[in-house]
Amino acid sequence: MNRKNSLFDALVVKRVVATVSALLVVAIGCGAGIWQVGRAHGKIALAANLLARQQMPILNANTHSWTLEEASERRMIARGKYIPEAAVWLDNRPQPVPAGGAGAAAQAGFYVMMPFLLEGRDEVLWVNRGWAPRNHENREILPSIETPVGTLNIEGIVFAHPGKVYALGSEDLNVDINKPRIVQNFDLVREGQLHGWLQTPFILRLEETGVADGLVREWVPLTTGVDRHYAYAFQWFALAFAGFVFWLAGGLRQYWRQSAAHGD
Incomplete structure (x- = not known):
């Protein structure tokens, strides 16, 4: 029971600022990542709807x-x-x-x-x-x-x-x-x-093609940028994961030092 309390103290109680900062990083990273995934899915849905209406x-x-x-x-x-x-x-x-x-x-x-x-x-x-x-x-x-x-x-x-x-x-x-x-x-x-x-x-x-009138009609697909949204989402999720890992690693180091000092 004491070991559990000591671990909680080392991770959270004695590191309030670090814990709050880690929570902010995780929340921002996950929120931004989910938003980027949502934008990618939105573009895919719009493109599918457009294709269906064209049929x-x-x-x-x-x-x-x-x-x-x-x-x-x-x-x-x-x-x-x-x-x-x-x-x-x-x-x-x-x-x-x-x-x-x-x-x-x-x-x-x-x-x-x-x-x-x-x-x-x-x-x-x-x-x-x-x-x-x-x-x-x-x-x-x-x-x-x-x-x-x-x-x-x-x-x-x-x-x-x-x-x-x-x-x-x-x-x-x-x-x-x-x-x-x-x-x-x-x-x-x-x-x-x-x-x-x-x-x-x-x-x-x-939508005419092959007409020599001096105009270009290679229209940009609605799904353009989907891969970029997924890449941004990965970066944001990676940031959230890194923030959690740094917070956890710092707390565990502090816990192990305290345990060693008390002979645990």
């Missing part, structure tokens, strides 16, 4: 006024024509991951958002046509891209927005809607108000 029947933008809830993350086809003079270039977008790899150096560029007038509906569908590199010397010089003329068919995946980046301040309210412009984030509601036209409550991310 559902393809929607047609020309036959029905779809809501965001009905169409979100579904494949959709549309027929109409682009309105290139009203294009919106989204700045500070990273280079998409190339096919077959994820280790390419990042490059600044634009997402090209272009309105697409639906045939027979007098309604506009905003299309994320893809990524284009930014001019390193002058960001105002837009890269040259090709835009099909006339009526055509397109296909892609429906999203609520093309993704957002951090921006300081608000966008300029005095804009010329009759020429392409550069912005940080895309506001679907505001675009409808600026142009005064009827538009769908979502955007279409184009």
